[in-house]
Amino acid sequence: MKNYAEIAIPCPLRNTFDYTIPENMTLQPGMRVKVSFGRRTVTGMVISTKTDTLLTCDIKSILERLDNSPLLSPDLMQLCIWASQYYQHPIGDVLLGTLPARLRQGKTLNISTSKQSITNIAPPVQQLHLHQEQQIALDTIVQHLDAFTPFLLHGVTGSGKTEVYFQVIDQVILKQKQVLFLIPEISLSPQTIQRFHKRFSLPIYAMHSGLTDKERLTAWAYAQTGEAAIIIGTRSSIFTPFKNLGLIVIDEEHDPSFKQHEGFRYSARNLAIKRAHALNIPIILGSATPSIESYKNALAKKYYLLELTQRAGNAIIPDFKLIAMPLKTLENGFVPETVHTIRQHLSKQEQVLIFINRRGYAPAWFCQSCQWQADCTRCDSHMVLHKTLRRLMCHHCGHQTPMPTTCPKCQSSSLLALGEGTQRIAETLTVLFPETPIFRIDRDNVKNKGQLEEQLDNIHLHTSAILVGTQMLAKGHHFPNVTLVVILGIDNGLMSNDFNALERTAQLILQVAGRAGRADKAGKVLLQTLQPEHPQLQTLTQQPYGIFLQNLLKERQQFHLPPFAFMALFRAEAKQMEKASEALCMIQALLKKSDSEKKVTTYDPIPAPMQRKAGFYHMQLLIQASNRQQLQKLLSKTLPSLAGNKTLQGARWTVDVDPIDLF
């Protein structure tokens, strides 16, 4: 007799709840039910059924069963339970929070069949003839389609990774299995989806934040029934149910957006590996600039390393040149050599891409008489000048003020914009190259994917042109006529306290550089820097990326940093600094008390890199171990006693396992 059900309920508590099963109801794990919880009626999910319970009194009965068959398969239930434990996030939130909104709200799954299926679709057409490295990659992967095999496909930009994915997908579809293709959360999804539609006459569904609830539900349901052959989605689509999943691909696997930054702080890449393992299927992690974790796994032979070192077709890998910037501020942000080279490329009717990862006109509005500078009143940060709007803006909290024309402190009118953002660079270039069309691509100028596509179309219509942009320009786009890429303002990334910053900056540099010379014209990259002698910058720009990563790995090992150490970061925020600090001191004391084996290093609470943000004080507490299990053990031992308390000592607190932003 199975009389009780263990139910997960979305709430801040980490535990599950037992209910009695009414006489004539049969339940299976993965079904949704209605139960009363406190004074509310809520939708919960069955984790298990059992014959006894530790509860002694007042056990409520399940009110209603919402599904006739499990909504989530056993493997997906397992994945969610594992993720809840690993990332220390309430199980109810994980199981129900990752469902499409309508299902989360307890509505029934009622989707008519699409009358499509993988079987009655014609086999693919128009395969490209692969170059040798692509062929080796394809052959290797195809030999391992029937078992869990992780591949790291490291292919330089333009090497034709996509064609390898496509031909692997052909083989998976031939076996009548489904494919999950994960992409970063960026504007490139329309282009990617178009590319899939062009290539495959198959039912393909996208899953990203731009969908309506109904569209998301449809894609989810067709994946579950097996009517969708390919799901292309951002990180949360790792929780999609599949009837018969045969392959997971993570494109741009290094991208930080595969880690969720708030609430349930999971890594979709990590979960994808888990899922592929549980389903015994292959998984391909692809990137021109693999993450250091994945590369370490490849070197340790945990992942199969497949390398594409040459560009496909006639394209050639661009040439890098580091250009020293003088220490005194440049008048217009450009070294004369850079301007000269831009002029050369424009005169050949070619396009130039200028990358600077800062929006606005200038990052500082400064008084030359008294040194006053415009600061955000709510954050520890400077205001950014947006000259056309005549406003100052804080890029951290969104706070805005009109741009003062006299110094609020000494009334002097000698105010000066210091440094450069995209707007100022575009303005400077208009003066230097009055005849050349200039396109600015950043979040202020391009607000949605329609506008982005319109701009990209416009760019393709011109011969010579200048593109100025932020990282919006860095990823995925093809600019066949861009032969020169100029990279500005990366020195902060080279000097940051966060050990992750160098890897991120390196990836960004190579991704941006990859926009040069993608067709049959050779490309050139100029990088203006204060530190042309920086050893890692030199390795990055003169040698294969693998060498750069191997050097970085040595350094990380020497300093016991990830991926040679495992970390969790507690964060606390409050209106008063003391409260945030007290909350973390309390957590620290609990951790130290639980850590009987003394295998985990617990550091002292310190102020967050931006201590005051949007009016709140932020503190953080880092713990670190040389082994994942030890860290997990301590967290699992300590956190239940804090469960349900979103605030401690008046401060909001969170925990982030495997954090990717530290300082």
Ligand code: ADP
């Ligand atoms: P990546 O994703 O590795 O940066 P893409 O897959 O976007 O590179 O490929 C770059 C370009 O090379 C695309 O225009 C693609 O059609 C082309 N391409 C890929 N493989 C081949 C091939 N074997 N022969 C000719 N062109 C190819």
Ligand code: ZN
């Ligand atoms: Zn002043």
Ligand code: ZN
């Ligand atoms: Zn602010």
